Amino acid sequence: MKQYQQLAQRILDHGHWIENSRTGTRCLTLIGTTLEYDCSGPEFEIVTTRKVPFKLAVAELLGYLRGATSAKTFRQLGTRSWDANANENSQWLTNPNRQGEDDMGKVYGAVAKDFGGIDLIRKVYDNLKNNCDDRGEIITFYKPDEFDKGCLRPCMHTHNFALSNGTLYLESYQRSCDVPLGLAGANTTQVQVLLRLMAQITGHQAGRARHHITNAHIYDNQVELMRDVQLKRSPLPNPKIWINPDIKTLEDVETWVTTDDFKLVNYQSHDAIRYPFSV
Numbered sequence: 001m002k003q004y005q006q007l008a009q010r011i012l013d014h015g016h017w018i019e020n021s022r023t024g025t026r027c028l029t030l031i032g033t034t035l036e037y038d039c040s041g042p043e044f045e046i047v048t049t050r051k052v053p054f055k056l057a058v059a060e061l062l063g064y065l066r067g068a069t070s071a072k073t074f075r076q077l078g079t080r081s082w083d084a085n086a087n088e089n090s091q092w093l094t095n096p097n098r099q100g101e102d103d104m105g106k107v108y109g110a111v112a113k114d115f116g117g118i119d120l121i122r123k124v125y126d127n128l129k130n131n132c133d134d135r136g137e138i139i140t141f142y143k144p145d146e147f148d149k150g151c152l153r154p155c156m157h158t159h160n161f162a163l164s165n166g167t168l169y170l171e172s173y174q175r176s177c178d179v180p181l182g183l184a185g186a187n188t189t190q191v192q193v194l195l196r197l198m199a200q201i202t203g204h205q206a207g208r209a210r211h212h213i214t215n216a217h218i219y220d221n222q223v224e225l226m227r228d229v230q231l232k233r234s235p236l237p238n239p240k241i242w243i244n245p246d247i248k249t250l251e252d253v254e255t256w257v258t259t260d261d262f263k264l265v266n267y268q269s270h271d272a273i274r275y276p277f278s279v
């Protein structure tokens, strides 16, 4: 995925250092970028300059679409990626709204499914299934009056779908992006899988997804690995994606679907890199 290498290089060349009080680790930061993914065929854009955890990304997305609020549910879906934010961040541990071990509180899908009494995921699904695009097909997880009820504000916070001539498009918005870990390991995959899955269950052809990022950063303790290891590598050809065609409805996604219903075919990559994670 060439555009990923270019973004990381641009952060190194033109980024500015910004202190971060939540994690205590400063970040080399670039403001404003857009990635584009062509989802009209089986070819799938994914980082190949290190081995990235495709299952982690899909498990998180399934958890979000189901409104999961516990790191335990995410582990059952196949990822430990929410363990630290649920159980190790001191601000959340002392928040009176936290309901014990593994609780993440009201985050992502739990917010969207109860957004002032409206289930935004269901609304978008129902409209698209009926060939309706009211120019407001927006799933958002961003609800400032409930931030104190969750362990982290959503990073990828808004997904805006659009229909044109039988083709479904997606514009996704991310306010804050950990380029070595979150973007490579989770977010690029999630944008594409979300569009492809929504197209499949609403009966449309998937078109193009665009992924808009405001604050794209590399944490101080990740810079060396990015500069001296990952950016020295050349991208390999993209794999293809297979999504189980038996997934036909939102109810399927909410009930029996697992990460085994999503497969990368011929994913070739360079070796894994262990990047530090800031909680």
Ligand SMILES: Nc1nc(=O)c2c([nH]1)NC[C@@H]1CN(c3ccc(C(=O)N[C@@H](CCC(=O)O)C(=O)O)cc3)CN21
Pocket: 052, 053, 056, 080, 081, 082, 085, 152, 178, 181, 182, 183, 184, 185, 186, 273, 274, 275, 277, 278, 279
């Ligand atoms: N600092 C930070 N960066 C993030 O990307 C991030 C957060 N916090 N908090 C919330 C979620 C959790 N996400 C995560 C969490 C862990 C990994 C991670 O450890 N990835 C490893 C592989 C882990 C595995 O294979 O299970 C990687 O190499 O990508 C990635 C994304 C994305 N988000």
Ligand SMILES: O=c1ccn([C@H]2C[C@H](O)[C@@H](COP(=O)(O)O)O2)c(=O)[nH]1
Pocket: 022, 152, 153, 155, 156, 176, 177, 178, 179, 181, 182, 183, 186, 187
């Ligand atoms: O899907 C995700 C979730 C989180 N991140 C990263 C971006 C930041 O490094 C942290 C969140 O910190 P904030 O202080 O809330 O901005 O997690 C990501 O890249 N992708």
